[in-house]
Amino acid sequence: MDNNIKISRKELYDKVWATPMTQLAKEFNLSDNGLRKICIKYVIPLPPVGYWQKLQYGKKVVKPDLPEVEEENEINIHVDSLKENIYSENSIRRIVTAEIRSNSALILKVNDRLSNSDDIVIKTQSNLEKKKLSESYERVKGTISTDRGLPSIVVSPKNVSRSLRILNNLIKNFKVLGYKIFLNDEGLNIVAYDDDKMLIYIREKSKVLLTPNRWGGNDRDLIANGKLAVKVGRFGTFEFVDTDKNLIEDQIEKILIKVETEFREMDERRKLWKAEHERQEKCRKIEEAKQELKDNELKKFIGFFNDAHRWKKFTVLKEYFEHVKNINPDDLEWIQWAEKKLDWYNPAKNEFDDLLDHVDKDTLEDTSKKKWKW
Numbered sequence: 001m002d003n004n005i006k007i008s009r010k011e012l013y014d015k016v017w018a019t020p021m022t023q024l025a026k027e028f029n030l031s032d033n034g035l036r037k038i039c040i041k042y043v044i045p046l047p048p049v050g051y052w053q054k055l056q057y058g059k060k061v062v063k064p065d066l067p068e069v070e071e072e073n074e075i076n077i078h079v080d081s082l083k084e085n086i087y088s089e090n091s092i093r094r095i096v097t098a099e100i101r102s103n104s105a106l107i108l109k110v111n112d113r114l115s116n117s118d119d120i121v122i123k124t125q126s127n128l129e130k131k132k133l134s135e136s137y138e139r140v141k142g143t144i145s146t147d148r149g150l151p152s153i154v155v156s157p158k159n160v161s162r163s164l165r166i167l168n169n170l171i172k173n174f175k176v177l178g179y180k181i182f183l184n185d186e187g188l189n190i191v192a193y194d195d196d197k198m199l200i201y202i203r204e205k206s207k208v209l210l211t212p213n214r215w216g217g218n219d220r221d222l223i224a225n226g227k228l229a230v231k232v233g234r235f236g237t238f239e240f241v242d243t244d245k246n247l248i249e250d251q252i253e254k255i256l257i258k259v260e261t262e263f264r265e266m267d268e269r270r271k272l273w274k275a276e277h278e279r280q281e282k283c284r285k286i287e288e289a290k291q292e293l294k295d296n297e298l299k300k301f302i303g304f305f306n307d308a309h310r311w312k313k314f315t316v317l318k319e320y321f322e323h324v325k326n327i328n329p330d331d332l333e334w335i336q337w338a339e340k341k342l343d344w345y346n347p348a349k350n351e352f353d354d355l356l357d358h359v360d361k362d363t364l365e366d367t368s369k370k371k372w373k374w
Contacts, residue, residue, distance in 0.1 A: 005077040012075060013044050013066045020052050028077050031091070036272055040279055042075055043067050049273050067283075092268070093261045100257050105176045108256075110169045110249035114161065120183065121168045124150050128160050140206045142224040152187035155204040156224040163202045163228065166248055170200065170230075173256055192263040194270060199233035205241060232259055306362040307347035314346050 005028055015024055016039060021032040028035060039046055045064045054061050100106060117125070124146055131144035138145055138154060145154040155163050167188075174181055180191040188200045205227040210218040227242040230251075238258055240251050321338050328334070343351035345361060358368040 007075050007077065009042055009044060009069070009072060009075060010066060012039065012042070016044060017047060017063055021046070030077070033268070033272065036276075038075065038077065040276060042073075043069055043283070045280075046272075046276055049269055092264050093257065096260045096264065097257050100253060100260065103176070106173050106256065107169055108173075108253045110165050110252060112165075114165050114168060117164075117168055118171045120151065120171060120181070120188070121164055124153065124167065125160075125164050128153070128164075133157065140204065140222045140224050143204055148185045149183055150187070151183070151200065151202070153202045155202065155228065156226070159204055159224075159226070159228055162249070166228070166230065167200075167202060169252060170255065173252065174259075177256070177260060190259070192260075193267040196263055196266045196270075198259065198262070201231040201233065201237075203229045203231060205229055230255060232262070238262070310345065310347045310362060314342070317342060317345065 015027075021035060025032040025035045030038075036046060038044075044066065051061055114121075114125075127146050127150055128144060133142065133144060140154065142156050143154050144157060144160075146152060151167055153160075153163050153167070171181060171188075174190050178192070182189050182191070186199055189197055190200060191197050204224045206222040207225045209221045209223045211221065213219050228248050229239050229241040230248055231240075232238045232255070240248060240255050240258075242248055321342060324331075324338070325335055340351070340353065341356075343349045344353040344356060347361075350361075358366060360367050
């Protein structure tokens with residue numbers, strides 16, 4: 001069934017800045033990309049990348065005003081309620097899922113034994129083998145952790161082997177997917193597309209242990225509970241945890257799908273932001289060109305206006321010149337001087353006079369004094 005939703009620019013603008021695009025699009029049964037195109041068409045500014053995250057954490061955000069347009073036409077949004085849009089919010093995930101499952105080069109099952117280890121895994125293993133619980137000061141008791149500059153792993157000794165095998169599997173799969181992989185002080189970074197980055201962490205989950213103390217209360221300690229979690233960091237953190245039915249080793253496909261989907265969505269948002277930025281830049285240049293035309297037109301008219309008034313004053317001077325010339329026809333020196341000044345002042349001639357080149361003809365003010373006035 002087809003529908004037409006009618007909405008004003010102001011109403012759509014208010015909605016766009018009140019609700020994330022992916023959620024708002026559902027209200028119109030559109031893709032978020034489709035709704036963005038409508039906003040761009042009707043010159044409605046869009047929240048930039050990271051806007052909602054900043055808002056969530058109470059950071060300062062900037063909301064631009066709705067630009068004025070020549071015609072405030074009502075927006076008609078055509079909706080086919082029976083048609084599933086292939087660009088819906090889940091379309092990227094569906095595409096990625098199909099690609100991951102059909103990629104025979106990916107290893108979707110973690111090996112029971114650590115073999116053919118990546119260099120990063122070898123370094124990590126060597127680091128963890130040197131750690132002792134008695135020397136560990138982790139927030140979660142019973143765990144050890146890697147040093148800075150290595151993949152961030154915080155687990156109990158019994159889960160070190162599992163963590164290394166999971167890490168080895170993920171690194172190999174990330175390389176198959178074409179990600180760049182590097183280490184820094186934050187840990188293991190994976191990079192895709194236009195330098196979009198995520199961090200990979202491995203943690204052991206914890207439980208709270210309350211121990212009575214001598215003051216009649218309880219000491220609260222975090223104790224490792226044996227369950228592993230893989231965290232993927234970006235603006236927030238996506239977590240995959242051991243469950244009673246599925247260990248992390250059985251969730252590799254799920255992790256890869258989530259990571260690749262996030263990377264592609266980041267890439268899509270960046271492209272849309274770039275397109276919006278280019279559109280705004282184009283609009284800005286058009287507005288600048290319009291304003292320049294207006295400024296030039298006004299400047300031209302002011303010149304015309306001033307010339308008309310100067311012409312009127314010139315005619316008075318001309319009449320006076322003729323009068324003096326008739327009275328003193330023999331004063332040739334003055335007559336020649338006056339004729340040159342008339343040619344200089346005449347807006348139709350504007351002859352150059354090196355002795356008066358610093359004078360504004362409209363006001364007869366000395367412009368050199370204005371220039372050097374402090």
